[in-house]
Structure formats: C-alpha cells, structure tokens
Amino acid sequence: MPIFVSHCEDSRNQIRNEGNKIIKDLWQNRWNDSKNERRTKNLIDKVNVDRLYGDFCINPILTTHGVFREHQARFFNKTSLCSCGQETGSVLHVITECEIWTSYRKNWPSGWQLMGLKDLTNNTDIRISLRGLLHELLIKELDLLSSFSETNVSRH
Numbered sequence: 001m002p003i004f005v006s007h008c009e010d011s012r013n014q015i016r017n018e019g020n021k022i023i024k025d026l027w028q029n030r031w032n033d034s035k036n037e038r039r040t041k042n043l044i045d046k047v048n049v050d051r052l053y054g055d056f057c058i059n060p061i062l063t064t065h066g067v068f069r070e071h072q073a074r075f076f077n078k079t080s081l082c083s084c085g086q087e088t089g090s091v092l093h094v095i096t097e098c099e100i101w102t103s104y105r106k107n108w109p110s111g112w113q114l115m116g117l118k119d120l121t122n123n124t125d126i127r128i129s130l131r132g133l134l135h136e137l138l139i140k141e142l143d144l145l146s147s148f149s150e151t152n153v154s155r156h
Contacts, residue, residue, distance in 0.1 A: 024049065042118075057131040058121050064091045067138045083140065091117065094137065095130065104133040 027047045034041070040063060060066030069089025073080035082089035084100050094101060096113070105112070108126050120126050 020049075042116075055127075055131075057134040058127065060134065061091055061095065061117060061121055061130060067134070067141050068094060095120070095133070101133050101137075104129045 024047060031041065031047050060068065060071075065071050068091050069078065069082060070080050070091070072078040072089075080088045082093055082098055082100075084098050086099075087093045087097065095117075096105075108129065109123070112120065112123075112126065115123070121130065
C-alpha cells in the first residue's frame with residue numbers, strides 16, 4: 001500500500017509541475033507576442049513567478065508611470081513639457097538629460113551615459129541618487145499641484 005501512495009504523490013507532483021510549466025510557457029509566448037508595454041518588456045524579458053520586491057521610488061522609472069509629465073499628460077490631460085521647458089518630461093529626459101537634476105548625476109560613475117535604465121537602477125550608488133531625485137521631483141510636482149489648486153479656489 002505505501003508504494004501506491006508514493007506513486008500517486010509522485011504523479012500528482014509531476015502533473016502539477018507539468019501544468020505549471022505549460023502555464024509559464026503560454027504566459028511567456030503571450031508576453032513575447034504582445035505589442036503593449038515594450039519598455040517594460042525591454043526590462044523584463046522573461047516571465048517569472050518568483051515575487052519581486054519593488055521600490056516605491058524606482059518602480060516609476062521602470063514602468064515610466066507616476067510623476068513623470070509624459071505619463072501625466074497621457075492619462076490626466078496635463079502638459080507633457082518638462083519643468084525645464086526644453087523637452088517632454090519623459091523618464092529618460094528627467095533622469096539622463098534634464099539640467100534641473102544635474103546635481104544628482106554629478107557623482108555617477110563614468111560611462112553611466114551608456115547604461116540603460118535597467119543598469120542604472122541596478123547600480124547601488126545611482127539607485128540611491130535616483131531615489132533622491134524621484135523624491136524631490138514628487139515634492140516639486142505636488143507643490144505645483146497645490147499652488148494650482150489654491151489659485152483656482154481663490155478665483156471662485
């Protein structure tokens with residue numbers, strides 16, 4: 001009798017493992033064929049069921065969502081122009097080009113300009129700097145929103 005139970009357990013585990021493999025393969029094929037979220041696909045090329053622990057300040061960089069004006073314009077009908085007035089407020093512009101945030105880039109390692117977003121966010125020193133940049137950017141945008149709200153309230 002114990003042999004039968006052991007055999008059933010092995011079969012149950014084999015079926016579960018094979019089912020998980022099939023599901024993961026289908027998911028990967030769907031991910032590969034998707035035309036949406038190309039930026040995310042460049043960062044995460046393989047699907048994975050392991051849990052990732054995110055970083056509130058870094059996630060908007062990786063997803064191109066959040067406080068960046070390019071994202072705000074797409075979803076909330078706001079201006080996409082960066083605070084510097086030179087470019088669209090995209091993640092790449094804010095992090096790698098915008099003169100407002102030059103002080104955050106001054107201590108980055110040489111050659112950072114050749115790094116992609118994934119590599120920039122994986123570098124410990126740059127990651128710390130990016131957290132500060134995103135924190136300050138969020139405060140700046142919230143201050144603008146607050147002053148805009150106060151102006152509109154005082155007009156009524």
